[in-house]
Amino acid sequence: MAYKLIGKNFTPPDVRAKVTGKARYAEDFRLDGMVFCKMLSSPYPHARVVDIDASEALSMPGVLGMITADDVPAQNGAHEQILSNEPLHVGAPILAIAAETEEQAADAVDKLNISYEQLPFQLDPLEALRPGSAPARSDGNATLLEYRQPAAASYHYWSEEDFNAVSEGELPQGASMKDWAVGDIETGFAESDYIMDESFVVAANSHHSMEPRSTLATWEAGKCHVYGSTQSQAWVNAGLAQYLGIEQQDLVYIAPFCGGGFGSKGSAYPSMAIPAYLSKKINRPVMHRFTRTEEYYLGRARSSFQARAKIGFTNEGKIKAIDLYLIKDAGPNEGFSDIDGASACVNLIYSPDHFRLRAVSPNTNTPPRGPQRGPGHNQMVVSFEPLLDKAAAHLGISRLAIRKINAAQTGSGVGPNQTEISSLYQLEALEKGAIEFDLAEREAVSGPTEDGKVRAVGVGQAYHPAGFNGFDGMLRIDTEGKVHIHTGVGNLGTYSYAGTARVAAEVLGVDWNDVIIHRGDSREGLPLIIGQFGSNTSFTASRTHFAAGTDAADKIKEIAAIDLGGEASDYTLANGQVSRNGSGNDQSLSLGEVAARAIEIGGKYSGQVAPENILPPTVAALKAVEGLGLVGIANDALSKEQEVGAYAAGFVEIELDPKTGQIEILDYLGVADCGTVMHPQSLATQIKGAAVMGFGMAVTEGIAYDPQNGLAANVGLYQAKPPSYLDVPSVMRADALNLPDPQNPVGIKGIGEPVLGCAASALICAVSEALGGYYFKRTPVRTDMIVNAAAGMKLSQSPLQKHSQ
Amino acid sequence: MARISNARDMMPRFDLVQAADLQSALDILAAHENAAWVIGGGQDSFDWFKDRAKQPEVVVDLNAVEELRGVREQEDGGLEIGSLTTLAELQDDPMVNERFSLLSSAAGRVASPQIRNVGTLGGNLCQDTRCWYYRQGLNCYRAGGNTCYANTPEGLNREHCVYGASRCVAVSPSDTATALVALDAVMLVQSATGRREIPAREFFVGPSQNIRGMTALDPAEVLVAVRLPGQWAGAKFYFEKVADRNTWDFALVSVAAAVKESGNTVEDIRLVFGAVECVPRRLDVIEQRLKGNELTEQLISEVAASASDGAVTLNYNHFKLPLMQNLLQRALHRVES
Secondary structure (H helix, E strand, C coil): CCCCCCCCCCCCCCCHHHHHCCCCCHHHHHCCCCCEEEEEEEECEEEEEEECCCCCHHHCCEEEEEEEEEHHCCCCCCCCCCCCCCCCCEEEECEEEEEEEEEHHHHHHHHHHEEEEEEECCCCCCHCCCCCCCCCCCCCCCCCCCCCCCCCEECCCCCCCHHHCCCCCCCCCCCCCCCEEEECHHHHCCCCCCCEEEEEEECCCEEEEECCEEEEEEECCEEEEECCCCCCCCCHHHHHHHHCCCCCCEEEECCCCCCCCCCCCCCCCHHHHHHHHHHHHHHEEEEEEEEEEHHHCCCCCCEEEEEEEEEEEEECEEEEEEEEEEEEECCCCCCCCCCHHHHHHHHCCCCCEEEEECCCCCCCCCCCCCCCCCCCHHHHHHHHHHHHHHHHHHHHHHHHHHHCCCCCCCEEEECCEEEEEECCCCHHHHHHHHHHHCCHHHHHHEEEECCCCEEEEEEEEEEEEHHHHHHHCEECCCCCCCCCEECCCCCEEEEEEEEHHHHHHHHHHHCCHHHHEECCCCHHHHCCCCCCCCCCCCHHHHHHHHHHHHHHHHHHHHHHHHHHHHCHEEEEEEEEEEEEEECCCCEEEHHHHHHHHHHHHHHHHHHCCCCCCCCCCHHHHHCCCCCCCCCEEEECCCCCCCEEEEEEEEEEEEEEEEECCEEEEEEEEEEEEEECCCHHHHHHHHHHHHHHHHHHHHHHHCCEECCCCCEEEECCHHHHCCCCCHHHCCCCCCECCCCCCCCCCCCEEECCCCHHHHHHHHHHHHHHHHHCCCCCCCEECCHHHHHHHHHHCCCCCCCCCCCCC | CCCCCCCCCCCCCEEEECCHHHHHHHHHHHHHHHHHHEEECCHHHHHHHHHHCCCEEEEEEECCCCHHHCCEEECCCCCCCCCCHHHHHHHCCCHHHHHHHHHHHCCCCCHHHHHHCCCEEHHHCCCCCCCCCHHCCCCCHHCCCCCCCCCCCCCCCCCCCCCCCCCCCCCCHHHHHHHHHHHEEEEEEEEEEEEEEEHHHHCCCCCCCCCCCCCCCCCCECCCCCCHHHHHHHCEEEEEEECCCCCCCCCCCCEEEHHHHHHHHEEEEEEEEECCCCCCEEEEHHHHHCCCCCCHHHHHHHHHHCCCCCCCCCCCCCCCHHHHHHHHHHHHHHHHH
């Protein structure tokens, strides 16, 4: 279908502010009388605060007040506390002090005398399951989070027999906390010609958002005004209001820009409440700026896995059965539902006839885990894609062939309920990428180079669900004919807030220059939509904007019919006009004229009456626009019976120096199955940026905690080592299939997450290929591992060891 | 475990003295004995201050001291380089590139382009070790305590030493130090009471000599310049640094080689490893073995195989052994004018 706006590049309205430095992130706001606060964080991985002596600290110059765990509501179950007297990880906040300046607050924190009782701590999820080992929490040693359900800790130990039943390097498989199956794996293995049984580790990494999060809070006329750093906007309100103990209508939330979140700033988080409670206590606006260190400790990390997969193949490479066992590191709290993502991904994109998941989710005294770009999915593909290569080598088939023979397709089932997927073009993406990358030609020239290096290619894949439904869209047309699109999505950096808004403009047939986007401040009137995470915004928000645009179009035509005669269906919208079909200019109205009439007529036309099915927060948002023009407002009630999913394939060529373990990435191509392409430039940026993040997950980024004291070895960016621009090719390539998804009115799906996993897994595959088929079975594959492998030496890491720096 | 400062990433107050000339900087250092701290580019210092692991009362900023900048020709064909010369300047300097490309190569692999724009040669040479336990502010031997967290059965010591352990197992982090030891550089050190010259090899000190410092500098002294003797000007050089990233990373192992040939035989040679010991590690035995001999394939293989002789590995760093062997082999193959 030919669109005027969708699929075309454009300049999002906030770009100029970003490149000129005028963009205001949370820490850029200033309020009259504003003061600063600093936290006291735990130096111990698990401790009890026995005594807080703040006498000296509170008498210091400029110090205005302090809050402790006693001043904030305790969170239920295993949910992360705002402040706590039983810190569960190094860096856990215990109290906060406000002072006139940030330096004074820090100096006061430095003068606190805290007595701690150190408690036994646990860093290794596998060890946490061993009978008699120290539980990470005082109420349990394991917490299983079911998607968006409150979770409580419980005790879940395996037996000595479970641990003794395996040989070294094999993952024990004791009682699970969660399991699901499709078919019967024993049947699948009986039908298999080649069975591999591999245990592996994904150490995972921190988010390292460029913007360490900041929160500014103040109270005015009974309302709490919060300036925050979140990926999401309207979705934050409910959770934040809950942390603050107020009703949503008493919260003003302002978050126009976000310097990266990658899942870690998707929803409200407990530390956002700290300046608000301090502000209430001292009656001054309070700014709380996280340092880079605090961002590391509280800014979330991906969950690690210690895992085992038994995979049965036919001689042709078809996967008959996968038996998957996952130990997920839940961190100290409830963590995230990575197990669901991991199992759904494996079950879908490798298409086993028979599948079984078993999983446990032990707690550890390491920094809180949260969703990170493809949570679960991407830990799996970095582990499974090399195993596909290993099987292909064993069976004598190509890396492309083994991926194609196991590819899922539109209508394949995903998850425990085997929900059908509405569109999936795995095969097409693999084939398109292979051609565009000249895969066969590059495979032919792979191997040793003249200067002692090895050239190799790798192919990787990844999947993530790509959209939700059921949220609200809202727009207003003013008497000048300008279209004000109100969006409740956040601004996490992909410009999808603007790209999706173009769907409403497309429906209304208006010039993009006549569109004004309202966002970033709840006072603007922002309809409720789910947060900007989970690769969903492109799909979810394009549907809500379509619904609002359609509602506005209907109302415009109705008003035209009232004024100009005929039926609403006689009218069409184009170029800012509503015109009676087949008639001349005298049978047209401008949108500005229609808006003026909408105000006169009132009722639903000007937003005085809300549709019954919109969500309560959107009813409140409607007040901001009521009576100010023609209002389009609607709940996305379009059907969505099937799962919507996005897939990506990655192709990488490297040169590896086996003498030094150094990897040079020569070329990269990412191919996305993201439905209709909404914004080509932004899509390409997503594919390439995610690849850089993926390369870090694959080979450079470390995450380790010292077994002796629980301290993190990789706090600073120079210690954690995300890739720099000198570690990746200056030119990378991106492409998309541009095949529409039937569940979206304009065919759009999300894509943000699988584009990381396909690059990460492609790179790990290429490294294994360069080493002649050496499969590390642990991620990341760092320099020391490559040097040892190439030299024929044992790795320093034991097979299931999680923390090895 | 020692008490880590309650407040992190927030510098404590200190008196900042922006010295106008060298003498006034030295006078201030003399007046404050151990309580003053010298900064050039600040790239190492600011981390310590922000973590409050080092809390000097007085910080002496040398950036206005012009006499510490620049590269000067010497009569013997060598160069004298002011300690405040930035790493980027060093990387691009025509005389350094022409005569001592070993140093410009090493300078070009330090940290990142941004850091090289402000980071100085003096700072790169005098920076403290990057042992992550020590950097966390733990009260280890090097910090004045009585334990080492890295050299234990559970210690995370991938980056630590394979030579010269003496209570502390930290390594030298400086890329330029490795090159300067290979170039027989002389460090010019000055205090309010006078100037002394220290050979590079003696300038860097290990834990058995001084566990609290990385160099022979006294607290009241400033490294004012580095002199590169003419004897190595225009020799054949090779430098390679192995790290996890191409930028903003410290060496896992680095190698610096300088070779002078007479006909087909090695007239003189310097071979130095970085990041395997607390000081740049010069390979005296191998140098002697090679002197007077032709660098044949057989000889290179023989000495490369002995490159890690005597190394003692920790839990996670045995990869440094093949890495040293591989790097030495490559250095001897690839030394060039």
